[in-house]
Amino acid sequence: MNVKVIRARALDGVAHGFLGRRGGVSEGVHAGLNVGTGSQDDPAVVEENRRRARDAVLPGSTLVTLYQVHSADAVTVLSPFEERLRPRADSLVTNRPGLALGILTADCAPVLFADRQAGVIGAAHAGWKGAIGGVTDSTLAAMEALGARRERVAAAIGPCIARASYEVDESFFRRFADAEPENERFFADGKPGHFRFDLEAYVAHRLAAAGVKTVEMLGLDTYGDADRFFSYRRATHRGEPDYGRQISIIGLG
Template identity: 70%
Template sequence: MAATDAPAFARSPLLDGPHGFFGRRGGVSAGVAAGLNVGLGAGDDAGAVAENRRRAAAAVLPGGRLVSVYQVHSARCVTVADPWDESARPEADALVTDRPGLVLGIVTADCAPILFRDRSRGVIGAAHAGWKGALGGVTAATLDAMEALGARRADIAAVIGPTIAQASYEVDAAFRDRFAAADPASSRHFSGGRDGHFQFDLPGYLVRRLHAEGCGTAESLGLDTYADADAFYSYRRATHRGEPTYGRQFSLIGLG
């Protein structure tokens, strides 16, 4: 890959190994999804999406084999022993592995991408946490699956990449009440908004939940997908603007 083909991405020192949180910069897609769109659901050219995926994976782990899942807003996590064909992706919202040469990929457009690593034991994970997956326990499922591969929960680092921030995420009272019914402590992640509405802190909720579930370290990069249209795709922003579709961004982690 030529240097000019390398897309921009963010990293965290907590993960200390091949990984990257990508936005929309550095790709070949055109139109509404212009940039590094990696989602076929955007109505984008399939060849452009494939090239964008190739560029992202090569930037994280040159020569690595990309593996992703068909995301359905669940709490299901799958363990990758051997990479599957992308046309036969299992339905899940998280995946883990201990196999060198693999790159795990999660697609998002406001939901939270979470990358995990136990550096000392060579186990990695990636999860897609929208509000349904977050409430349903996708983080716990990922930690459990990593432990089954030999990871130690207290040594796992988890980092939340670009996601919709509290200032941009308005929800109604029924939404807040759903979280409060499951866990009264979650009320701290809702601040007051206009009448009958609240602002939800999805990354804050996830960080607290990860710590409660025994994850060793957890942080959010604090990147708001909704607020920065030049850098990120956003489902909610596209909806508010009446745009016909929206792109998706990639979060990847690999084992060298």
């Protein structure tokens, strides 16, 4: 089965793709295109999946990823680094051709950025911690340091857990409401003492508030579509021993 690449209209003309679990060689709970080096999957299988993912988006490029830690930290990549030397951060930016920037997710929101005119791209991992911490703001600042202008940047938010699937408790809600009272609009009532959080809409809000004029939300729910996507929360609810990770990639040819 071929790798399924989901593309955003906002990023037309830039090599990019949001990949799910289709087209890989992993088996069992990791079945499909698991690219998670931190998973319990066979490392050789994961490496093959990463190769397939890269070639589906930008053949011949060098894939660079991070040791993601749910931070707001962005790193500028000017040359490839070894996998074992991955920076601990949650966003990558570059203006160098031949590099494919990769973000791994399993419910968190992947965000891909491009200023076509400046030839600057970025990729961010926006879980709730990184999102409220400002990982998208850090990405834009790092892109601007390379010559991008945020009003020219287009951003697309890929597959992530949807509000219908994302139940959180009162303390989670309070953290966002205390940060900005208007954040309450990203929550719907859940069972008593709980809420349902719209991560994708919140990330889009942060991008727009930062001055990004073109923001595309793909509206794809990782939790609710087990055939297409890996989901940490779904694996937890099912009592599975581990979970796969999907990748989102952007690069300059």
